[in-house]
Amino acid sequence: MLLTALAALAAVTMCGCADREPLRPAPGDPAAGRVAIQRLQCGACHAIPGVTGARGQVGPPLDAYGRRVYIAGKLPQDPALLARWIADAPSLAPGTAMPKIEMTAAEARDMVAYLYRLR
Amino acid sequence: MPMAPKYRFALQTFSALSIAAAIALLGAIYTGAYDVTATHQHTRPVHWALDTAMRQAVRLRAKGVKVPVLDDPALAQRGFVHYRGSCLQCHGAPGVAPEPFARGLMPLPNSLAQTALEWTSAELYWVTRSGLKMTGMPAWEFRYPDEDLWAIVAFVKLLPKLTAADYAAMDRGSSEKSTSRWTGDLPTAGDARRGAIALQQYACTSCHRIPGMVGAAAHVGPPLEGIASRKYLAGRLPNTPENMIRWIREPKNISPATLMPDLDVTEHHARDIAAYLATLK
Amino acid sequence: MKQGRIQSMLDPGSAAAALIHELGIWLYAGSGLVLVLVVALALYGAFSAPRKVAEKAWIVGGGIVFPAIVLAALLVYAIHVGHALSGPPARAADIEVVGKRWWWEVRYATGGGHAVLANELRIPVGKPLEIALSTDDVIHSFWVPALAGKVDMIPGRTNRIVVEAREPGIYRGQCAEFCGAQHAWMAFYVVALPEEEFRAWLARQAAPAAEPADAFLLRGRDAFLREACAACHTIRGTAAAGTLGPDLTHVGGRLSIGAGVLGSGAAALAAWIADPQHLKPGNLMPETKTLTGEDLRALASYLESLK
Numbered sequence: 001m002l003l004t005a006l007a008a009l010a011a012v013t014m015c016g017c018a019d020r021e022p023l024r025p026a027p028g029d030p031a032a033g034r035v036a037i038q039r040l041q042c043g044a045c046h047a048i049p050g051v052t053g054a055r056g057q058v059g060p061p062l063d064a065y066g067r068r069v070y071i072a073g074k075l076p077q078d079p080a081l082l083a084r085w086i087a088d089a090p091s092l093a094p095g096t097a098m099p100k101i102e103m104t105a106a107e108a109r110d111m112v113a114y115l116y117r118l119r
Numbered sequence: 120m121p122m123a124p125k126y127r128f129a130l131q132t133f134s135a136l137s138i139a140a141a142i143a144l145l146g147a148i149y150t151g152a153y154d155v156t157a158t159h160q161h162t163r164p165v166h167w168a169l170d171t172a173m174r175q176a177v178r179l180r181a182k183g184v185k186v187p188v189l190d191d192p193a194l195a196q197r198g199f200v201h202y203r204g205s206c207l208q209c210h211g212a213p214g215v216a217p218e219p220f221a222r223g224l225m226p227l228p229n230s231l232a233q234t235a236l237e238w239t240s241a242e243l244y245w246v247t248r249s250g251l252k253m254t255g256m257p258a259w260e261f262r263y264p265d266e267d268l269w270a271i272v273a274f275v276k277l278l279p280k281l282t283a284a285d286y287a288a289m290d291r292g293s294s295e296k297s298t299s300r301w302t303g304d305l306p307t308a309g310d311a312r313r314g315a316i317a318l319q320q321y322a323c324t325s326c327h328r329i330p331g332m333v334g335a336a337a338h339v340g341p342p343l344e345g346i347a348s349r350k351y352l353a354g355r356l357p358n359t360p361e362n363m364i365r366w367i368r369e370p371k372n373i374s375p376a377t378l379m380p381d382l383d384v385t386e387h388h389a390r391d392i393a394a395y396l397a398t399l400k
Numbered sequence: 401m402k403q404g405r406i407q408s409m410l411d412p413g414s415a416a417a418a419l420i421h422e423l424g425i426w427l428y429a430g431s432g433l434v435l436v437l438v439v440a441l442a443l444y445g446a447f448s449a450p451r452k453v454a455e456k457a458w459i460v461g462g463g464i465v466f467p468a469i470v471l472a473a474l475l476v477y478a479i480h481v482g483h484a485l486s487g488p489p490a491r492a493a494d495i496e497v498v499g500k501r502w503w504w505e506v507r508y509a510t511g512g513g514h515a516v517l518a519n520e521l522r523i524p525v526g527k528p529l530e531i532a533l534s535t536d537d538v539i540h541s542f543w544v545p546a547l548a549g550k551v552d553m554i555p556g557r558t559n560r561i562v563v564e565a566r567e568p569g570i571y572r573g574q575c576a577e578f579c580g581a582q583h584a585w586m587a588f589y590v591v592a593l594p595e596e597e598f599r600a601w602l603a604r605q606a607a608p609a610a611e612p613a614d615a616f617l618l619r620g621r622d623a624f625l626r627e628a629c630a631a632c633h634t635i636r637g638t639a640a641a642g643t644l645g646p647d648l649t650h651v652g653g654r655l656s657i658g659a660g661v662l663g664s665g666a667a668a669l670a671a672w673i674a675d676p677q678h679l680k681p682g683n684l685m686p687e688t689k690t691l692t693g694e695d696l697r698a699l700a701s702y703l704e705s706l707k
Contacts, residue, residue, distance in 0.1 A: 040667070041662055041663055041665070041667060041668050041671070044662055044667070044668060044671030044672070044675075044679065045667075045670075045671045045674070045675075047345075055678075056671060056675065056678070056679075057345055057348045057349055057350060057675060057678055058349070058350040058351060058670075058671055058674040058675045059349075059350075059351060059354060060341035060342070060349065060354075061341070061342055061344065061345065063342065064328075064338055064342070067338040068338045068341075069338060069339045070339065070340075070378055072354055073340055073341065073353065073354075073374075073377050073378055073379060074374070074376045074377060074378060089354075090694075090697065093354065093355075093374075093376065094694065095354075095355040095374065095692070095693050095694050096354045096355055096693050096694075096697075097350075097351045097354055097355055097670065097674065097692075097693030097694075097696045097697060098354060098693075098697075099666050099667045099670050099697050099700060099701070100666075100697075101665070101666075101667050102665070348678070350674045350675050350687070351674065351693055351696075354693055355692060355693030355694070356692065356693070357688070357689045357690060357691060357692070358689075359689050
């Protein structure tokens, strides 16, 4: 009886965090996004879970990014807007240290999908 | 030495009951059975436990407080201004009801005329200064300098003696606004321990995930783990101690579009907060 | 350009590397054969019925005569390969490579003596170049596995190596002698280009840096000259003439930043400038605490424009 109760309790406790679906749906392929993050060296400035060597500390860490309410502390999260921020941050915040980075639209979209899955 | 059967039976019963109680408690937490809504009263035992714990804790902590001379009409007058500015909304006053929002609080804020009779000045000062967890009572330490906190106590002590007409007369007699701004001396260096308290008192923890702060798990702003090693603040400002203090105090001047609000952080407290953040390597 | 065979000694890209590879195959095959033989004898000894053997003959034959013959043959072969590797008799060096903790300074004798760069050599395909190897501090070792053997860079000496590539491509090299904390991040690239392209490239390398093309790049150059950058770095054509760090005159055209730590591009440059001590702890580049975000971007873009 005791074991059953504990098991039930454990199940109740765990189902809270087992849900890995993003809070916001985002088009794009998260696996391809991870590859793009690697290729574009985002990890030189940001710490990003799941990306080898991404331990940068120039900008904020991107762990649990899927729960982040705002982009760069300025704009409400939105997949299209975040894709634009990733590719061309200065166009949204002229004072930012984050450079404009050459990438395809698909890469930006995939990276958004990857980041939104970080819970 | 083997245990006598009756002791063994007692021990087994006690263990079984403890385990059952623990399961019941966890069950109440996880199933959501315990009603946390403000429209339901606490059960009598829970209310007794919370109220007694609160009363005893305040008594204990107010013991060492040294009470200044409070029977100065000018002091009570200053206290009245602050009371009207910051306390009236929830606690009401003789002949004045609390604001509608305050009537929805659980526990309901006390009528301080009663409290003033039953509590010592030291206890009133302590609660006003430090606030009470899980009630709506804020800590005013970071809002008012110590003299003003004592002025409030002086006025509260006066409450039981005031008629509705007395209070209305005081209200009419002064149009002074309560400025709740901390004006302490500027220390030479920030203090990380004070900074941890300031982080809470300036509501930093409601938007940032901050190591060492229980419950600071929001993702409204960026997480502050490793902020001491971060190279740029707000994505644009080199992370130096001076810039950190500037950013904490005047975010909008540094990044006009930022959602980080201006929290009126004093230089003193900004230094303390920066000192705490500097420990987050 | 062929990118597939980065830093592999099993995929030789030059005659010298092919000789080393061939020697390697003899070694692998020979030692494999000896291993099989010894294990087979041991197993036979363990599982066959006990009987008397000629002990002395086995000890002298298997323990002295056999290794002596095999090792002597190997020595003759290795000396022959080593001789072939040292190439034609020494002449004036085409390129000087100086090992530093932890990067490589590369100077071209041709090109008016001005072509100085870092962590990257470019060579014409099919033409052996003589490289003089020296060091500024401790012992390093110059090694591009796909193109040549290892040659140490020893304080107070100048060693030489001949490098040649049979086909165009990018070949990764690496310091092969432990030289301190960031030894692992002391990589470089050898880029083999068709002769024409190589000449054009070398002429560009020898030229001073381009003027900033717009206001943003100008802002970047101003930041470079205003900050402490010029104390350690040279950009030919500007007032910056520091010698402690790499020459940055054409840094925008290089394949890597920080001797292999990051790839190319303005973003990588910005990251490196903002946080060199985290990306490569212990290197001589200090972090700047005075560049605003916009200045950092301008500076990185300016450097990136220096092709």
